[in-house]
Amino acid sequence: MKRIELVCPAGNLPSLKAAVDNGADVVYISFNDATNARNFEGLNFSYERVVEGVEYAYRKGRKVYIAVNTFPQMDTYPQWYRAVDRAVDVGADAVILANLGILRYARERYPDLNIHLSVQASASNYESINFYRREFGIKRVVLPRVLTIEEMKVLRERTDVELEVFVLGGLCINIEGRCYLSSFVTGASTNTEGACSPSRFVRFLNEGDHLKITLNNTVLNDLGPGETSPYPTCCKGRYVRPDGQWAYIMEDPESLNVIELIPQLIEAGIDALKIEGRQRTRAYVGTVTKVVREVIDTYYRDPYGFRIREEWLRTTNSQFEGGRLTFGCYLEK
Numbered sequence: 001m002k003r004i005e006l007v008c009p010a011g012n013l014p015s016l017k018a019a020v021d022n023g024a025d026v027v028y029i030s031f032n033d034a035t036n037a038r039n040f041e042g043l044n045f046s047y048e049r050v051v052e053g054v055e056y057a058y059r060k061g062r063k064v065y066i067a068v069n070t071f072p073q074m075d076t077y078p079q080w081y082r083a084v085d086r087a088v089d090v091g092a093d094a095v096i097l098a099n100l101g102i103l104r105y106a107r108e109r110y111p112d113l114n115i116h117l118s119v120q121a122s123a124s125n126y127e128s129i130n131f132y133r134r135e136f137g138i139k140r141v142v143l144p145r146v147l148t149i150e151e152m153k154v155l156r157e158r159t160d161v162e163l164e165v166f167v168l169g170g171l172c173i174n175i176e177g178r179c180y181l182s183s184f185v186t187g188a189s190t191n192t193e194g195a196c197s198p199s200r201f202v203r204f205l206n207e208g209d210h211l212k213i214t215l216n217n218t219v220l221n222d223l224g225p226g227e228t229s230p231y232p233t234c235c236k237g238r239y240v241r242p243d244g245q246w247a248y249i250m251e252d253p254e255s256l257n258v259i260e261l262i263p264q265l266i267e268a269g270i271d272a273l274k275i276e277g278r279q280r281t282r283a284y285v286g287t288v289t290k291v292v293r294e295v296i297d298t299y300y301r302d303p304y305g306f307r308i309r310e311e312w313l314r315t316t317n318s319q320f321e322g323g324r325l326t327f328g329c330y331l332e333k
Helices: 013-021 047-059 077-089 100-109 126-136 149-158 181-186 259-267 282-301 310-317
Strands: 005-009 026-029 063-068 094-097 115-117 140-142 162-170 202-207 210-215 218-223 238-240 246-248 254-257 272-275 324-326
Touching: 005 013, 005 282, 013 026, 013 047, 013 282, 026 047, 047 063, 063 077, 077 094, 077 100, 094 100, 100 115, 100 126, 115 126, 126 149, 149 162, 149 259, 162 259, 162 282, 181 210, 218 238, 254 310, 259 282, 259 310, 272 282, 282 310
Parallel strands: 005 026, 005 272, 026 063, 063 094, 094 115, 115 140, 140 162, 162 272, 254 324
Antiparallel strands: 162 254, 202 210, 210 218, 238 246
16 A cells, blocks of 8 residues: 655755654755745755755655746746756756746656646646646646645546645645735735745834834734734735724634544545645754654554544644644635
């Protein structure tokens, strides 16, 4: 029986080692430039650090996937080509792509390359997944967080492409790869620059006992004493309602935690579970990787007797910046 694969994030070398040492089957990483969808200052890997990380993972018998999953504009595509070339050069086990032009380049230049379709491509139906399979030979698709498990079962029946789904991490109301909210405020889209609410536009302003958070001079939140907020984004901003009260108009700051549903995901034929969070700390990566590893291994030891442990939920829930935990739409929309 093929076991489900645990795919864990790393935004730097210490996080990569934490993922590997705590049970990740795969670590996914990116280069420190606009070719990836977590392009924050000080995050991600130089070419030299990628080489070091890949060597560490391989010594431990683990895999490394490299994401090149943003969208070049006009004549910037050579940078994305170079990122694919570098991923191949260091021996990545798979390259995670989203843009059609970069997919074509990767397949034509490297006929045997293991290509995974990024969540940024927003492929959420079997027709689109099979299109990418037919035209670019993708082996796996990372599904957007918009499908129920029942819908995943339908995909499993109608495509032979491997299915990877998120099990822990942030949750967004917008389909990945199609959100331009921050670009309206900053002119910098996460789809092209790789960062939603780029840090150069974010300001934290102390005004008396309040903390005001702005994005390019647009107020996203006004925190009173004792109040906290996740990293500021437009969709999770708290704005003034007509009655003068502050409220989360678009989306509460929720985090996805579906470790209770792992048995259902395995039984639905899902091939890989992904933890979101290349922007998170080494401690976060190590902690949540260890818990999900335990959940998976416990299930396989005794599927019929599997029960979720409160300590697993308590530990994972304590790691999130969102105020509430949710199954998203994995059970219902």
